[in-house]
Amino acid sequence: MNFASDNWAGASPRIIKALARGADGIAPAYGNDDLTREVKARLAALFGREVGVLFAATGSAANSLALSALSPSYGAIYAYEEAHIVGDEAGAPEFFTRGARLVPIAGSDGKLTPAGLAAALARGSGSGAAIPKPAALSITQATESGTVYRRSEILALTEIAASRSLNVHMDGARFANAFAFLHQAEGITPADITWKAGVDALSFGLTKNGALMAEAVILFEPEKAAEIEWLRKRSGHVVSKAWPIAAQFLAMLEGDHWLELARHANAMAAGLSQGLVAAGHRLGYETEANEVFAVLPKAVIARLREAGARLYEWPTFGVAVDRRPGPDADLVRLVTSFATKAEEVERFVRLAG
Amino acid sequence: MNFASDNWAGASPRIIKALARGADGIAPAYGNDDLTREVKARLAALFGREVGVLFAATGSAANSLALSALSPSYGAIYAYEEAHIVGDEAGAPEFFTRGARLVPIAGSDGKLTPAGLAAALARGSGSGAAIPKPAALSITQATESGTVYRRSEILALTEIAASRSLNVHMDGARFANAFAFLHQAEGITPADITWKAGVDALSFGLTKNGALMAEAVILFEPEKAAEIEWLRKRSGHVVSKAWPIAAQFLAMLEGDHWLELARHANAMAAGLSQGLVAAGHRLGYETEANEVFAVLPKAVIARLREAGARLYEWPTFGVAVDRRPGPDADLVRLVTSFATKAEEVERFVRLAG
């Protein structure tokens, strides 16, 4: 019963097979190999347009490289106050941009709201160089709260961004889960919720999805890639052997394996969520991707832990007031992955009942 | 006949096996897993003392993290003018240290000399904050020219460094090849040529040695690791799944596989070097590790390329004047690896004859 995080899971067998295939060969270093070129072509096809693709070792690096392409060092970057870039990267965006400012904004359901963004932009918009220059908006898809921005919600935010000449970044560490959810519900394409909806750069992560390490910045204005390629080198993210990363991307994209894995993780989360609600528990946020935020009595949490369940208590800042835990309960985060088994879900629900 | 670089080679089969083993399991993220802990213990044993160990995605990142632990942002870092940190990392040290200065120093046989270091330190040592503060010395072992610092040579440099309160960094992207060479010749231990010889931090790289991606900073003053752990996070080098990196380190250290591979690469280089000399060609630098720098007639180079050989023409700045190529010849760099086959070497020598 590992619901600690999707990055605790190992890797899909296809990933290992792909690495084994490459290990015998030789390949030019620093990303000049055939597999890396193939990944770029595949991603261009997936997004339906030319894209700049830059691998990075982590989602944090991908986020920060993307933000560096979208904001000058004297820029302000607007984000949800519980966003990964705000609270979980130890200031990586500030380091990569060499001093841009993150402006945290309160939201709802783990998402930024148009009103919240507009209010933040209204502050300090005086004349001259006073506050850092409003430069970029960053949204996370799926959100850190397990919710998913609908296309219309993205558009409502990117329209405000455009009206203030902000570039738009999407943190897609769980883009697969978000897309799997929306695709099913709305029949959309990856393009529909990225560049066609005003997104300039996407951090596209497949590590949480089932790879060992497969993260990339996707720039929808590919010419921007030339400049941040220097920063990628300077930050030590141009690996000498790029083919293993490329091989992982290809294994995931081949036959939509990435979506297959994401759908599985989402289904496990849905099962968990429904089971807990059926057992009388409340949710902190709706379950739309592969994370369940449930309010559980402390005694229940203790019992689950004793039975071997791994999970985290979670801050409640973003939870609607009427959904927050009372004094004897806690909000817990339960993350499912490609490796989660139906039995684990069933057992957890049973124990929580 | 791939002599382009050791980072063009795939990976040792043991590496793939180690990854396959881990892929089924679950492991805490961000380096809190058992394998990572085991690597730390093994490295402490290897170096015969407590060490701080920080994984990074690349040797460039390891170098820069190490230098950031050894120099303030207003520091000066002294290095050989053809060092990797000077000429091949696009300014990564400046980026990580947030503006320290690299001071390039001429040398001999690809190595810094005590006289050269002393002369560089003698400059600008006026009063007050004028030049950046002399802070660190960096040496590469094995050097970028395929030579290896003897223990006494390291000591001669680190004594000067100590007299000026400089910290000492060693770029060990090919530490395995250097150690294999010295171990055979002098019976030394890893400790003898690192911390016991005045080295404060080592970039220990096994990627060129036969891994897919296995690079770490080893700090011989482990308490410094706490501070640069922040920088490692901020620079995006705290990977969410650390166990695959740890598994590679363990596969390499197990049964001295890293030395076995390095000895093979060194032997291939020695064969290549001896063959070329026997065929009447000159060397730019002595062959001591897994790189051969040979002066070949341009016609021979062209013939080798036609036959499928991969190699690079190389700058001759560091080559002793009497060893430099004449107008119809070029210096070429030939790198061997764990994957180099004796047949490749033989065929190359034959063709170059």
Added chain:
Amino acid sequence: MNFASDNWAGASPRIIKALARGADGIAPAYGNDDLTREVKARLAALFGREVGVLFAATGSAANSLALSALSPSYGAIYAYEEAHIVGDEAGAPEFFTRGARLVPIAGSDGKLTPAGLAAALARGSGSGAAIPKPAALSITQATESGTVYRRSEILALTEIAASRSLNVHMDGARFANAFAFLHQAEGITPADITWKAGVDALSFGLTKNGALMAEAVILFEPEKAAEIEWLRKRSGHVVSKAWPIAAQFLAMLEGDHWLELARHANAMAAGLSQGLVAAGHRLGYETEANEVFAVLPKAVIARLREAGARLYEWPTFGVAVDRRPGPDADLVRLVTSFATKAEEVERFVRLAG
């Protein structure tokens, strides 16, 4: 009727006299002159302890140098959301610290509250390197809203800071006005509201007070000055002729001229404030130093402007809800200075009546 800002005022005649005296002589460059040494001694006497003193060209530079001494590049700096360092320096703190994060906190009467600070510190205090490391607290005295922290209020904040090992910075661009106010009311010394109240570094500005350019960082742990002296040099704030800055400091400290000027400015503000209240207008914040924040009908503002008054409409984020302007009114900021004349105040009040 210039109430635009105290930095619109020229300079006290004593300042010019001091410069004229120095212009004939010769003085060692870069702060090695006698006047600079004398300033350091005088400031040590003023604060009743050894201090580190570093001149800077601006209050922004002084703030950022101080914060760089108190926070690492991976630190978080907590400040009132309308603080000068947050909203008026274009990210200077981020630039000087090389990427620390400013955490804006809501407050009351232009001041941070203990509850607000504690709540901010409660967020994101998870394990490991996730958010930037809580490193420093910055408070402004007098505040940007014209209010003044009482000694007890400072202590309430610095106690929380100490409990979390935060260093404490005070932005004293209008320290003179604050001290003049408190001194009169409470009989305190500069030490009482700085280092004796837990403040580690003070930006001490006399430019707004009547100098041309006289700003300094005062470090109550003088040993920290050695390190940021490098940063001061690197940021271009070690002026070659330091004696003119020193001469201004001395002219101001001599015979408590700085307090004389501050008392005048405060008195003019008090007169303005009382006059406006007597005329039936409301205040946005209490008038305690040399800034008046008044709610005036738009028609009155227009009339004042026509009569030559200079003033700014001001954001109302920090104003208590029941003090905010209605639809036909605006909050205006009126700043008095050493040069403000009683006639200006009287005329303004009359016109606003």
Added chain:
Amino acid sequence: MNFASDNWAGASPRIIKALARGADGIAPAYGNDDLTREVKARLAALFGREVGVLFAATGSAANSLALSALSPSYGAIYAYEEAHIVGDEAGAPEFFTRGARLVPIAGSDGKLTPAGLAAALARGSGSGAAIPKPAALSITQATESGTVYRRSEILALTEIAASRSLNVHMDGARFANAFAFLHQAEGITPADITWKAGVDALSFGLTKNGALMAEAVILFEPEKAAEIEWLRKRSGHVVSKAWPIAAQFLAMLEGDHWLELARHANAMAAGLSQGLVAAGHRLGYETEANEVFAVLPKAVIARLREAGARLYEWPTFGVAVDRRPGPDADLVRLVTSFATKAEEVERFVRLAG
């Protein structure tokens, strides 16, 4: 007999008069005042074209702001190895550019040579992001060795720069002395030796020339000023009272006072130089501006010091081999200024005879 440095001198009386005039008035803050606007117009007239003008507190800041406009953070900046930006600013260029690299180049007579620049550019010009991107050339006029680049020498360097798409910076901390020298000799205009000779940005300093603090970046592509205005703010160089700096510029430009002062300083240096040569002493560099570099016996230096002379022994790295001091002599630097008196020169020469 103060020959320590021109920045030890006080200030021209006209400077004090100009400050006194402004002290009575009021002026908008942050450079929005009339005097600042007037300076910009005067400088445009002086250089015969539209220019961007940004004040800074020091020449170091002006240099670094200029370089930040001309080089990205991943750029390489080529300069003479004894240039002020290399050896006297504690890494300010690295700090402002956030990590660009200074590439020091040997030269002759204190000047870069075309051959030296070309050789430096030939190194490391491989493919991809390896060395930092060659971005800018910086030359000092007058040089740190008291020599002056002729127009043809500037052109020879800027042509090479243009061929490699390098931007060109000129450090003009003693531009007045250089221009006074060339103007007399060649009848040139300021434009002829700056933008018409391929210079993109000039650090124009009048502090050493006789002001208290008057330094500016002059950008010959004024549109670049908008971007570095942010950096100027972030680095704390947007002073709140800009009119005192502007008043100094105007006082210097009025009636060519700056040239009058520079001609005086140059004449004093010429007298000193001729006197020392007549007394049988050798020069390390030709005396062309306001600095004399003479080889004096140690005993003579001691005698001069006893008599009250202030001067510095100076490094000889850049001195032609046949001009270097023998074991009983030292190279000394003697700097004259607007305040140097003919009697001081005469006495010094007499004592050195």
